[in-house]
Amino acid sequence: MKKFLQKIPEQVKRLSILLVVVVIVFIIATSLLTPKDFGLIGHFRASSVQNNANKKMQYAGQETCSDCHEDMWKTKNAGYHKNLSCEVCHGPSLNHVNEPDQFKPVKPKGRTFCPVCHEYNPSRPTGFPQIVTASHNPRKICITCHNPHNPTPPQTPKDCSACHAEISNAKSVSSHMDIPCTKCHKTSAKHRLSPREFLPTKPTQREFCGQCHSKEAKSDESIPRINMTTHEPRYVCWQCHYPHLPEAQ
Amino acid sequence: MENNISQTDKKVERRSFLKKLAILALAPIAFGFLGSTDKLKTIKKWMLENGYVPNNHKWGMGIDINKCIGCGRCAVACKNENNVPQEPFFFRTWVERYRIYEDGDIQVDSPNGSIDGFENWRTNKKMLRSFFVPKICNHCENPPCVQVCPVGATFKGEDGVVLVDSDYCVGCRYCIQACPYGARFLHPETHTAEKCTFCYHRIVQDKLPACVEVCPTQARVFGELNKKASPLVRFLRMNKIGVLKPSLNTEPKVYYANLDMEVK
Numbered sequence: 444m445k446k447f448l449q450k451i452p453e454q455v456k457r458l459s460i461l462l463v464v465v466v467i468v469f470i471i472a473t474s475l476l477t478p479k480d481f482g483l484i485g486h487f488r489a490s491s492v493q494n495n496a497n498k499k500m501q502y503a504g505q506e507t508c509s510d511c512h513e514d515m516w517k518t519k520n521a522g523y524h525k526n527l528s529c530e531v532c533h534g535p536s537l538n539h540v541n542e543p544d545q546f547k548p549v550k551p552k553g554r555t556f557c558p559v560c561h562e563y564n565p566s567r568p569t570g571f572p573q574i575v576t577a578s579h580n581p582r583k584i585c586i587t588c589h590n591p592h593n594p595t596p597p598q599t600p601k602d603c604s605a606c607h608a609e610i611s612n613a614k615s616v617s618s619h620m621d622i623p624c625t626k627c628h629k630t631s632a633k634h635r636l637s638p639r640e641f642l643p644t645k646p647t648q649r650e651f652c653g654q655c656h657s658k659e660a661k662s663d664e665s666i667p668r669i670n671m672t673t674h675e676p677r678y679v680c681w682q683c684h685y686p687h688l689p690e691a692q
Numbered sequence: 693m694e695n696n697i698s699q700t701d702k703k704v705e706r707r708s709f710l711k712k713l714a715i716l717a718l719a720p721i722a723f724g725f726l727g728s729t730d731k732l733k734t735i736k737k738w739m740l741e742n743g744y745v746p747n748n749h750k751w752g753m754g755i756d757i758n759k760c761i762g763c764g765r766c767a768v769a770c771k772n773e774n775n776v777p778q779e780p781f782f783f784r785t786w787v788e789r790y791r792i793y794e795d796g797d798i799q800v801d802s803p804n805g806s807i808d809g810f811e812n813w814r815t816n817k818k819m820l821r822s823f824f825v826p827k828i829c830n831h832c833e834n835p836p837c838v839q840v841c842p843v844g845a846t847f848k849g850e851d852g853v854v855l856v857d858s859d860y861c862v863g864c865r866y867c868i869q870a871c872p873y874g875a876r877f878l879h880p881e882t883h884t885a886e887k888c889t890f891c892y893h894r895i896v897q898d899k900l901p902a903c904v905e906v907c908p909t910q911a912r913v914f915g916e917l918n919k920k921a922s923p924l925v926r927f928l929r930m931n932k933i934g935v936l937k938p939s940l941n942t943e944p945k946v947y948y949a950n951l952d953m954e955v956k
Contacts, residue, residue, distance in 0.1 A: 478860070484738060487847035491857035496740050498893035501773045502902050524908075531765050531906040535772045560763040560908060564812055566789050566822040567761045571909075 501535035504528075508536070511543065515592055522593035523572075532556070532591065557585045565609050570638055572606045603630075606638065610687050617688040627651075627686065652680045744896040746850040751890055752917040752945040753904070754927035755826050757952065759911035762787055762824035764806030766903035766912065771807075773891060773902035780804040782877050784888040785828040785903050790954060793817045798954055825955050826912065828903070829854065829875040829888035830936060830944030837867035837876060837887075846885065852917070852945055853892060858884040872940055890914070917945065 480489040505528045509516040512529075519525060530536050533548035551557075554576065563573040580588065588597055603624045604611035614620055624630070630643035646652070649671070655662040657671045675683065684690075739745040770776060770785045786805030792798050795817060803810065806824075831854050838846050838854065845861040848854050861884035868876045868885060876887045891901035895914075899905070904914040915924030924947075931949035937956070948955075 481844065484850065485847055486844045488844075488857055488860055489738070491845075491847075491860065492746065492849055492855065493740055494857070494859065495855050495889055495892040496742075496744070496896045498774070500894060500897075500899070502769065502894075502899075502905055504899050504905060526910055527908045528906045531769070531908060535769075559765070559809055560761060562809065564762065564810055565819065566791065566810065566824060568758055568823070571761050 500537050502528075502530050503535075503537040503540045505530065507540050518590075519592045522595055524592065524594055552584060552586060554582075554584050557589075557591075563608050569609060570606050573608050574605075613685075614687040617690060619687065619689055646681075646686075649676075649679050652686075740896055742896060749851040750917040751852055751895060752831070752915070752924055752947065753828065753890070753901075754913035754915075754924050754931075754933075754947045754949065755828075756911050756913075756927075756931065756949040757823050757825060757955075758950045759909045760787065760824040760826055761909055761911075762789060762806060762810055763908065764809065765906045765908065766826060767805045767807050769902040769906040770888070773894075774889075776886070777880055779880070780807075782880070782886070784875075784886070785826065788825045788827060789822070790825060790952065791822045792820045792952075792954060794820050800956075821952070823952065825948075825951075826903075827873065827875070828946055829871075830873055830942065830946045831888075831890065833943035833945065834941060836870040836872065836940075836942060840866040840870040842866065846887075853890050853895075854887070855889055855892060856885050856887060858882060858886075861885050872937055872942065 478488050478490075481487070483489040505516070508529045515529075519527070519529070530548075532551055536546075536548040538546035539548050558574070558576045561572060561574055561576075563575045567573060585591075589595075602611070607624075611624070614622075614624075627646055628643035631641050633641040634643055650657075653671050654660055655666050656669055658668050660666075660668070680686075738747075764787055767783060767786050770783070771778065774784060776782050776784055780803075783805040786802050788800050788802045788806075789810050790798065790800055793815075797817065801810070831848075831852060833848075833852070835846075835848055835854050838848055841847075842864060843860060843862055845857045846854065846867055847857070858879075863878060863883040863885065865878060865885070868878060871887075876885055878884070879886045891899070891903075894901055900914055904912045913923050913927045915922040915927075917924060919925070927949065928947060933947045933949060934951035935944040935947060936951075937944075
């Protein structure tokens with residue numbers, strides 16, 4: 444054994460001592476530096492989950508508001524704004540819930556607030572009520588005419604354009620501009636109040652367009668005619684012509 | 693003869709050697725087992741102070757592109773709720789506008805993350821279709837950000853939510869680089885990584901994440917993935933669902949309905 448040790452070159456001995464020291468230092472360092480709860484439930488500090496859960500809340504949630512503002516809550520849930528949270532308009536209000544007299548939620552009264560949702564934008568889905576702020580009753584603030592908690596307009600929107608602005612814009616510059624929407628879509632009055640529950644009809648057959656455009660149709664002379672039997676009989680017309688802008692380009 | 697004897701000797705030697713080897717091999721397994729039952733006990737009992745047991749939940753989010761009106765209230769609420777810096781380049785959630793033109797051109801923009809609204813400037817080009825896409829951390833089942841973290845400061849909890857341990861994060865930005873969805877940023881003051889937590893502090897108290905709370909059209913749906921009576925499960929049942937960058941195999945838990953194929 445002694446012989447064996449003597450055989451080992453000096454530099455190897457020193458190196459191995461160094462190695463041992465390094466390993467020991469590493470082990471001590473990791474055990475000191477790794478938090479106790481590391482790896483308890485995964486490759487992370489278990490207490491960090493609690494830390495994340497401990498953050499302070501700002502939004503109380505709309506159910507909370509109903510405790511003290513029941514009337515307001517009922518009004519809102521019966522109208523068009525039923526899906527809106529109170530705090531989308533009034534801002535984060537948990538402080539107010541805890542101390543109603545100390546903290547007052549904001550009340551967005553200006554003309555700039557409502558348009559964040561209602562300003563006309565062609566990217567918005569069809570059916571969403573939109574206005575052009577610049578021309579919709581300019582200079583008066585919205586809440587003089589619309590109750591923010593039940594915004595039913597003073598009269599139900601007469602025009603389909605209120606919610607289908609993009610389509611009516613397209614139609615208004617097309618050769619179909621003079622055909623009323625209701626000529627092609629049978630629309631019950633209820634569609635304006637609960638649009639998704641009472642959807643209007645849509646034409647289903649090519650003969651529908653034929654009533655004005657076929658050679659035999661008894662419609663205005665100026666309307667361009669096609670031969671219904673030869674003009675693309677395998678498709679319905681709106682597979683090629685966008686009915687709200689039918690010009691073939 | 694002599695030969696024979698020495699052979700049996702060797703056999704004995706071998707047997708005892710094998711025995712030792714087996715003990716050597718089994719010992720760590722046995723120790724490991726003892727250790728892990730101990731661990732298992734802690735896991736079973738493990739819950740947060742308010743009684744929330746992460747093991748019993750699996751969270752996800754559904755987003756319906758057809759319902760999003762691009763009002764940006766989600767991004768506002770998120771900043772309020774989570775103290776996200778107000779500067780226009782820090783977001784935990786934001787909304788992108790896609791505009792696809794007839795000539796094949798695609799424009800994607802998100803001015804101030806949608807908070808200031810989207811301007812309608814006119815072009816002569818004809819728009820084919822256009823829509824809004826809310827974006828958020830996807831809380832991937834296989835999160836690339838977690839894989840690259842050198843210290844274990846970001847992790848997927850037992851409820852599937854990907855969290856950041858901001859006390860332990862060293863701010864090396866690897867996770868920010870690794871996230872294929874751009875959902876992370878470095879907090880300018882704490883210099884630690886930040887991201888959506890599904891409003892962890894809210895969901896452990898049975899509240900909705902702030903962005904879902906304020907969404908006016910229910911374009912965002914939040915809930916349990918593994919429970920039958922969950923609005924999210926209905927959402928997944930009723931819609932054709934897509935996820936972002938499915939080819940990366942990250943298995944997002946944010947599910948999109950009516951997702952356009954151009955959305956990246």
